[in-house]
Amino acid sequence: MTTQPFVSLKGIGKRWNGKLGVEDVSLDIPEGAFVALLGPSGCGKSTTLRLLAGLEIPDEGKIVIDGRDVTTSAASDRNLSMVFQSYALFPHLSVAENVMFGLKVRRVPRAERLEKLKRALEITGLTGLEDRKPGELSGGQRQRVALARAIVAGQRLCLMDEPLSNLDAKLRNAVRKDIKKLQRDLGITVVYVTHDQTEAMSMADIVVLMKDGRIQQIGSPQELYSAPVNTFVAEFVGAPPMALIKGHALTGFDDDTTIGLRAENIRLEKPGKGRLVCTVTECEFLGAETFIGLAHDHATGLTLKAPGMALHPSGHTVEISFADGDLHVFDSGGKRVARAT
Amino acid sequence: MSNPHANLERRRQAIYGWLLLSPAALLLSVFAFYPSLATLWSSTFSRGNRRNPSEYIGLENYADLFADPTFWLVVRNNLFYAGVTIPVSIFIALSMALWANSKIPARGFVRTAYFTPTVLPMIAAANLWLFFYTPGLGVLDQIGALFGLPSVNWLGQPETALWAIIIVTIWKEAGFFMIFYLAALQTIPEDLKEAADIEGASRWTYTRRIVLPLLMPTTLFIMVNAMINSVKLIDHLFILTKGGPSDASKLILYYIWEMAFAFFDAPHAAAMTMLVLLVLGIVAAIQFFFIDRRTHYQ
Numbered sequence: 012m013t014t015q016p017f018v019s020l021k022g023i024g025k026r027w028n029g030k031l032g033v034e035d036v037s038l039d040i041p042e043g044a045f046v047a048l049l050g051p052s053g054c055g056k057s058t059t060l061r062l063l064a065g066l067e068i069p070d071e072g073k074i075v076i077d078g079r080d081v082t083t084s085a086a087s088d089r090n091l092s093m094v095f096q097s098y099a100l101f102p103h104l105s106v107a108e109n110v111m112f113g114l115k116v117r118r119v120p121r122a123e124r125l126e127k128l129k130r131a132l133e134i135t136g137l138t139g140l141e142d143r144k145p146g147e148l149s150g151g152q153r154q155r156v157a158l159a160r161a162i163v164a165g166q167r168l169c170l171m172d173e174p175l176s177n178l179d180a181k182l183r184n185a186v187r188k189d190i191k192k193l194q195r196d197l198g199i200t201v202v203y204v205t206h207d208q209t210e211a212m213s214m215a216d217i218v219v220l221m222k223d224g225r226i227q228q229i230g231s232p233q234e235l236y237s238a239p240v241n242t243f244v245a246e247f248v249g250a251p252p253m254a255l256i257k258g259h260a261l262t263g264f265d266d267d268t269t270i271g272l273r274a275e276n277i278r279l280e281k282p283g284k285g286r287l288v289c290t291v292t293e294c295e296f297l298g299a300e301t302f303i304g305l306a307h308d309h310a311t312g313l314t315l316k317a318p319g320m321a322l323h324p325s326g327h328t329v330e331i332s333f334a335d336g337d338l339h340v341f342d343s344g345g346k347r348v349a350r351a352t
Numbered sequence: 353m354s355n356p357h358a359n360l361e362r363r364r365q366a367i368y369g370w371l372l373l374s375p376a377a378l379l380l381s382v383f384a385f386y387p388s389l390a391t392l393w394s395s396t397f398s399r400g401n402r403r404n405p406s407e408y409i410g411l412e413n414y415a416d417l418f419a420d421p422t423f424w425l426v427v428r429n430n431l432f433y434a435g436v437t438i439p440v441s442i443f444i445a446l447s448m449a450l451w452a453n454s455k456i457p458a459r460g461f462v463r464t465a466y467f468t469p470t471v472l473p474m475i476a477a478a479n480l481w482l483f484f485y486t487p488g489l490g491v492l493d494q495i496g497a498l499f500g501l502p503s504v505n506w507l508g509q510p511e512t513a514l515w516a517i518i519i520v521t522i523w524k525e526a527g528f529f530m531i532f533y534l535a536a537l538q539t540i541p542e543d544l545k546e547a548a549d550i551e552g553a554s555r556w557t558y559t560r561r562i563v564l565p566l567l568m569p570t571t572l573f574i575m576v577n578a579m580i581n582s583v584k585l586i587d588h589l590f591i592l593t594k595g596g597p598s599d600a601s602k603l604i605l606y607y608i609w610e611m612a613f614a615f616f617d618a619p620h621a622a623a624m625t626m627l628v629l630l631v632l633g634i635v636a637a638i639q640f641f642f643i644d645r646r647t648h649y650q
Contacts, residue, residue, distance in 0.1 A: 064546075064550060065549075065550075066546050066549070066550075085549070086546070086549040086550045087549060087550065087551070087552035087553075091550070092550065093546075093547070093550045095543050095546070095547060097541065097543055099541065099543040099544055099546065099547035101544060101547075101561075101562055102566070103562075103565045103566055112548070112551055112553070112561075113550075113551030113552060113553075116548075116551055116552050116553045116554075116557055117551075117552055160547075160551075164551075
């Protein structure tokens with residue numbers, strides 16, 4: 012193992028007419044990693060991907076792929092493949108022609124081309140659909156053609172721009188697993204853009220959470236979940252997101268701090284013994300557990316996770332408590348405060 | 353089977369359909385179908401005069417046409433005219449569209465400039481070119497004189513007259529066709545270009561393998577239009593050459609007009625009109641049924 016990262020972005024900035032695209036984005040990606048660029052729309056995650064792909068050229072900073080400075084190289088010189096949100100399949104070409112397009116352009120001999128095509132179609136489960144046109148395929152099949160086109164050339168870096176956003180929820184789950192398995196089997200490095208935190212948390216080794224063109228936190232899904240660096244990360248990651256309570260609502264905390272609390276760390280308490288008195292707003296029964304939404308004047312997003320069926324009438328007053336060790340403390344600027352214990 | 357509600361519903365749908373169709377059907381019948389049939393009818397009669405009233409003569413008018421050397425000359429002229437103007441104007445239109453669609457400065461100006469010839473009335477454009485072509489005074493001759501070239505009477509000699517007409521047509525049609533290509537180019541999603549870029553396709557490969565096939569429906573449409581236009585051309589000829597010299601630039605429609613209104617030979621003109629309709633119908637059918645199959649529609 013070399014210590015040098017496979018892909019490296021250093022201080023990347025890109026602006027359009029003074030409008031912010033991305034600012035000071037630095038990111039190191041080891042080979043074989045699955046990296047998710049996560050964030051709300053307009054946060055610069057797609058721009059970062061397009062800069063990496065060479066579809067845009069950064070105003071400042073440096074991009075290194077596999078030890079080569081590619082900051083201003085053309086997309087075709089970067090030895091990567093890409094899956095587009097719209098799939099970008101060529102509508103007049105058959106599945107086979109679509110998949111082999113890049114091989115043909117790169118003048119790969121015919122026998123080798125067909126061999127690679129066969130393998131790519133097998134991996135993506137498209138065998139038998141070679142002669143269909145994209146218009147004759149279902150959404151999921153089109154998505155797999157886009158995947159096949161991305162892996163057929165055997166590039167070591169694959170970029171994916173919200174590849175699942177056009178699929179229905181059930182298919183999305185299945186394809187999510189397929190993509191993850193594909194990435195692991197082929198040992199390729201994937202940079203994956205998504206606005207869906209479930210997708211990012213379930214697939215990625217490294218999650219990069221962005222907001223307003225800047226990186227908020229880089230870390231494993233577990234790190235983002237259990238140690239969010241600021242209130243934005245806390246509220247973005249996890250379903251339900253972390254509840255935020257103003258410091259003065261609890262005893263023993265400074266007034267200008269914000270306290271974060273996960274749903275699974277909250278428990279119901281008998282009247283008179285709880286640390287907060289709240290009102291039930293809604294109950295969401297999910298089978299194995301029930302999420303009970305709670306309202307409190309000085310808190311947002313308070314949710315209680317109760318096992319099994321545990322419905323409470325709305326408007327009902329309940330008391331909750333929690334252990335001090337489960338609390339996340341953020342300062343007045345929203346930054347995480349490291350705690351002694 | 354004989355569900356009364358279903359029958360009623362179907363009948364209502366049918367009446368609704370016919371009502372929607374009737375305005376177009378009426379207009380087409382009065383101004384297209386009936387005149388065509390009337391033309392077919394009159395093409396089978398002889399030309400009447402005071403001594404010999406018009407009588408039914410079957411296909412004799414057609415036989416006369418086939419025996420007429422001027423008819424064949426006009427057909428040859430028209431084929432040559434179509435054979436040059438259609439491919440050349442399509443090629444120029446496509447090149448201009450690809451260029452005007454890319455990110456160039458003053459894109460709006462370029463587009464407008466290319467479209468200007470189409471906006472000009474035919475007669476005005478023809479007069480403009482008449483001035484260009486005039487021997488001695490004309491722009492072409494003046495430019496030629498700068499390089500010491502002799503004066504050429506472009507419209508007045510059989511060798512160049514048809515070419516002069518062809519150039520005017522290309523100048524006028526290329527901009528018009530470009531608009532169709534521009535519209536079609538804008539329907540091609542940007543990310544196809546990006547996908548091709550990432551696969552390492554050059555600009556030329558992208559154009560040849562992706563853009564041109566996706567433009568095929570437009571090309572087909574333009575070809576049919578250009579084909580019809582090539583037979584419809586008449587106004588330029590009135591201004592520029594009147595079909596001369598010695599019929600060198602005479603095209604089919606002008607010949608029909610001449611026959612009907614200069615020689616007052618309506619039956620022969622009718623017969624020739626029928627032949628034109630027949631040929632145009634066959635060409636359109638071939639274009640739509642054969643090329644259509646190899647064309648991708650989005």
